[in-house]
Amino acid sequence: MEGEALVLVLDLVGVFAFALSGALGAVHKRLDAFGVVVVASVAALGGGVLRDLLLGDLPPAALEDWRYMVTSLAAALLALVYHPKVSRLRRELTVLDALGLAVFTVAGTSKALDFDVNPTAVPVLGVLTGVGGGLLRDLLLAEVAVVLRREIYALASLAGALVVLACAALGLEGVGVAIGAGALVAGLRITSVGLGWRAPRARGTPPTEELPVPGHDRERPAR
Amino acid sequence: MEGEALVLVLDLVGVFAFALSGALGAVHKRLDAFGVVVVASVAALGGGVLRDLLLGDLPPAALEDWRYMVTSLAAALLALVYHPKVSRLRRELTVLDALGLAVFTVAGTSKALDFDVNPTAVPVLGVLTGVGGGLLRDLLLAEVAVVLRREIYALASLAGALVVLACAALGLEGVGVAIGAGALVAGLRITSVGLGWRAPRARGTPPTEELPVPGHDRERPAR
Amino acid sequence: MEGEALVLVLDLVGVFAFALSGALGAVHKRLDAFGVVVVASVAALGGGVLRDLLLGDLPPAALEDWRYMVTSLAAALLALVYHPKVSRLRRELTVLDALGLAVFTVAGTSKALDFDVNPTAVPVLGVLTGVGGGLLRDLLLAEVAVVLRREIYALASLAGALVVLACAALGLEGVGVAIGAGALVAGLRITSVGLGWRAPRARGTPPTEELPVPGHDRERPAR
Numbered sequence: 087m088e089g090e091a092l093v094l095v096l097d098l099v100g101v102f103a104f105a106l107s108g109a110l111g112a113v114h115k116r117l118d119a120f121g122v123v124v125v126a127s128v129a130a131l132g133g134g135v136l137r138d139l140l141l142g143d144l145p146p147a148a149l150e151d152w153r154y155m156v157t158s159l160a161a162a163l164l165a166l167v168y169h170p171k172v173s174r175l176r177r178e179l180t181v182l183d184a185l186g187l188a189v190f191t192v193a194g195t196s197k198a199l200d201f202d203v204n205p206t207a208v209p210v211l212g213v214l215t216g217v218g219g220g221l222l223r224d225l226l227l228a229e230v231a232v233v234l235r236r237e238i239y240a241l242a243s244l245a246g247a248l249v250v251l252a253c254a255a256l257g258l259e260g261v262g263v264a265i266g267a268g269a270l271v272a273g274l275r276i277t278s279v280g281l282g283w284r285a286p287r288a289r290g291t292p293p294t295e296e297l298p299v300p301g302h303d304r305e306r307p308a309r
Numbered sequence: 310m311e312g313e314a315l316v317l318v319l320d321l322v323g324v325f326a327f328a329l330s331g332a333l334g335a336v337h338k339r340l341d342a343f344g345v346v347v348v349a350s351v352a353a354l355g356g357g358v359l360r361d362l363l364l365g366d367l368p369p370a371a372l373e374d375w376r377y378m379v380t381s382l383a384a385a386l387l388a389l390v391y392h393p394k395v396s397r398l399r400r401e402l403t404v405l406d407a408l409g410l411a412v413f414t415v416a417g418t419s420k421a422l423d424f425d426v427n428p429t430a431v432p433v434l435g436v437l438t439g440v441g442g443g444l445l446r447d448l449l450l451a452e453v454a455v456v457l458r459r460e461i462y463a464l465a466s467l468a469g470a471l472v473v474l475a476c477a478a479l480g481l482e483g484v485g486v487a488i489g490a491g492a493l494v495a496g497l498r499i500t501s502v503g504l505g506w507r508a509p510r511a512r513g514t515p516p517t518e519e520l521p522v523p524g525h526d527r528e529r530p531a532r
Numbered sequence: 533m534e535g536e537a538l539v540l541v542l543d544l545v546g547v548f549a550f551a552l553s554g555a556l557g558a559v560h561k562r563l564d565a566f567g568v569v570v571v572a573s574v575a576a577l578g579g580g581v582l583r584d585l586l587l588g589d590l591p592p593a594a595l596e597d598w599r600y601m602v603t604s605l606a607a608a609l610l611a612l613v614y615h616p617k618v619s620r621l622r623r624e625l626t627v628l629d630a631l632g633l634a635v636f637t638v639a640g641t642s643k644a645l646d647f648d649v650n651p652t653a654v655p656v657l658g659v660l661t662g663v664g665g666g667l668l669r670d671l672l673l674a675e676v677a678v679v680l681r682r683e684i685y686a687l688a689s690l691a692g693a694l695v696v697l698a699c700a701a702l703g704l705e706g707v708g709v710a711i712g713a714g715a716l717v718a719g720l721r722i723t724s725v726g727l728g729w730r731a732p733r734a735r736g737t738p739p740t741e742e743l744p745v746p747g748h749d750r751e752r753p754a755r
Contacts, residue, residue, distance in 0.1 A: 112680075118731035120687045121680035127656075135586070140358070142367030144588030149653035207372035210350075221449070226667070228676045230451045234335070234344035241343045285341035363581070365590030429602075430595035433573075444672070453674040457558075457567035464566045508564035 092261065096268070097193060098157045100186035105130035105158040107183055108223045109165030110173055115227050119166055125226055126162035127155065133218030137194050137211050141201050180279050181272075184242075188271035191216035191243040192264045195250040199259075205251065212247030213240055216271070238278035241285055246271035319491070320416060321380050323409035328353035328381040330406055331446045332388030333396055338450050342389055348449055349385035350378065356441030360417050360434050364424045403502050404495075407465075411494035414439035414466040415487045418473040422482075428474065435470030436463055439494070461501035464508055469494035538707065542714070543639060544603045546632035551576035551604040553629055554669045555611030556619055561673050565612055571672055572608035573601065579664030583640050583657050587647045626725050627718075630688075634717035637662035637689040638710045641696040645705075651697065658693030659686055662717070684724035687731055692717035 108129025112122040131148040138146035148154050165172055172179075194215020198208045217233045217240050224231045233239050249267040253259065277283070331352025335345040354371040361369035371377050388395055395402075417438020421431045440456045440463050447454045456462050472490040476482065500506070554575025558568040577594040584592035594600050611618055618625075640661020644654045663679045663686050670677045679685050695713040699705065723729070 115676065116733065117680045118733050120690070120731045121677075124680060124686065139362060139585060140368055140372065142365070142588070145586055145647070145649045145653060149586065149656060150650040152650065152652040155652050155656075201368070203368045204373045204375065206375040206378050207368060210372060210378070224451075225448055225671055226677050226680065228451060228670075228674060230338065231344075231449050234340045234347060234449065240347065244343070285343045287339065287341050362585060363591055363595065365588070424591070426591045427596040427598065429598040430591060433595060433601070447674075448671055451674060453561065454567075454672050457563045457570060457672065463570065467566070508566050510562065510564050 094153075096185070096189045098153060099182070100189035100193075101130040101154050101157045102161050103179075103182035103186035104133075104190075104219045105161035106165055106172065107179065107220070109162040110169060110179075111223060111227055113165055113169045122166055123159060123162045125223055126165070127158045128226060129219045129223035130154070130158040130161070131219065132222035133190050133194065133215040133220075136218040136222075137197065137215040140211060140214070141198065141203070143197075143201070181276060184272040184275040184279075187216050187239070187243055187275055188246060188268035190219070191246045191271050192250060192268045195247040195267075196259075196264065199251070199254050205255075208251050209244060209247035212250065213243045216240070216243035216247075238274060238283050238285055242271050242274035242278065245274055317376075319408070319412045321376060322405070323412035323416075324353040324377050324380045325384045326402075326405035326409035327356075327413075327442045328384035329388055329395065330402070330443070332385040333392060333402075334446060334450055336388055336392045345389055346382060346385045348446055349388070350381045351449060352442045352446035353377070353381040353384070354442065355445035356413050356417065356438045356443075359441040359445075360420065360438040363434060363437070364421065364426070366420075366424070404499060407495040407498040407502075410439050410462070410466055410498055411469060411491035413442070414469045414494050415473060415491045418470040418490075419482075419487065422474070422477050428478075431474050432467060432470035435473065436466045439463070439466035439470075461497060461506050461508055465494045465497035465501065468497055540599075542631075542635045544599060545628070546635035546639075547576040547600050547603045548607045549625075549628035549632035550579075550636075550665045551607035552611055552618065553625065553666070555608040556615060556625075557669060557673055559611055559615045568612055569605060569608045571669055572611070573604045574672060575665045575669035576600070576604040576607070577665065578668035579636050579640065579661040579666075582664040582668075583643065583661040586657060586660070587644065587649070589643075589647070627722060630718040630721040630725075633662050633685070633689055633721055634692060634714035636665070637692045637717050638696060638714045641693045641713075642705075642710065645697070645700050651701075654697050655690060655693035658696065659689045662686070662689035662693075684720060684729050684731055688717045688720035688724065691720055 105126040109122050109126035111129075112125035117125065131146075131154060134148045135146040138144060138148075191212050195208060195212030197215075198211035203211070220233045221231050224233070246267040249270060250263060253263045253267075328349040332345050332349035334352075335348035340348065354369075354377060357371045358369040361367065361371075414435050418431060418435030420438075421434035426434070443456045444454050447456070469490040472493055473486060476486045476490075551572040555568050555572035557575075558571035563571065577592075577600060580594045581592040584590060584594075637658050641654060641658030643661075644657035649657070666679045667677050670679070692713040695716055696709060699709045699713075
């Protein structure tokens, strides 16, 4: 069915984008080639694995389809060989990453709906699928979880998950809903980067200053 | 049954206490409002989710009852709005946190007993339920796990778990045992803070000096 | 059967080695005695628990056999009492750790084969079993995952996992394959330490300089 083929292609785009971000982070930390592959795989497949763990759908889907692993490996190799050039493609990387966030959020939310969990848990699982890989990447690299610090990121994921949930409550499902919700996530994320939107902070905390992310600026690889 | 209502109330007190501690830690790290909610939820629900993952009871209970999520959200909002005042209530926060530790330890141990696992695993699951949320909170905030550094903390949890296990071996179960064991955990924890008790360290390590917890003192929010 | 007894003995050697490495790391971070026991147990049992979580074999085997917990506790006590002496036995510790890596890799790969998962997932689960405990140990101690930075480590584990997988594809299983693959892992690891082998890094990154591992050198305990 063409819907499924579309989902697969989008899914692999998401895996590729997240694997690339994980691999570049690992290169910045000067991990060896194997470490780069590991971090790339964790970033790419981690969100889906966490979701499947919580749903009890084991072994996780990401371990059962070789295409995910191979896509993630390809992104890691690309980063290893061309990392100075790839790192400079900031705009393209942001768009790719936003696509990944969108695809994983929608896929995670839809799967949670299929498993008939409590409605309050559905958006949690959707967001976890979207941002989980990035969270695990940052844990491995011993950084403060960047998805918790950046411009609107998890919040864009949450908006998409809530749209999918609301549509399902109204009896609307299928490729149209998935594309609409995914476009919302990617659009919110890309716009927030472009316009510098930020989620509000606690009262009394200075809003503008940015804390240095530990290790990220100091440990630049040599050019 | 009134026993169950009591357990629910205590459980929600525990969720509230742990969500508050997670939210305050996230505000100190200057996460945005969404990040504060995420860290609060992870701190409040993480211990129970880890326990349910290990027991194979999926999806985890914390994702299936909306009251847990709502309580955790309320605590996060409180921290976002009133964090300078809330941070100053040190004594009240310690007592709340000790109550949470007690409730989660007893609940985790009891559930492990119900699942008929090996007796050596029962206290492990009880302690994991009690301290797991705090561990995950510190992982997210990239800090050395504070539950491993403070005054008697996990040890108080272990004492309570062993009491519940011993009572079960003697055929004693029910609300009385739960309250007794919970009082032991909370009492040990509060007394240890009040009197500055510490667990022994390895031979030859200086016992008094305290290492700075990375990021905790430097990254105070502005008042 | 003598094969099973051999596997048990080797398994417990692995648990002992990894518990010792976790306990020494925790002593270096000046955790209290209970924290040392926790980190030791996580390092020793974490890889197997992660594998069982992903396979859906719950509760995990490590929580169901008291001998694992007791061995891990014994190693933690040894480290607490004799850590200055034990820390000096560098060569012996490396050999022990390599044995643990070998045993866990082979055991994890074999179990994944038994569970009939996709062939691409088999080596992933084998390596995860081998290096997972060390990864979790470093997460708890808030360090960049050392298994991702050192000389050939996870790569040795991968080589062994691929040998077990290839043999199974050829219809070869049993103690002989396990010992051969295990010897390969331990041999590669020990040789790589002895000769200073390293996995290649990304192009353009300086290969010789070593980044300080956060907290590891600064926070030495007093002698």
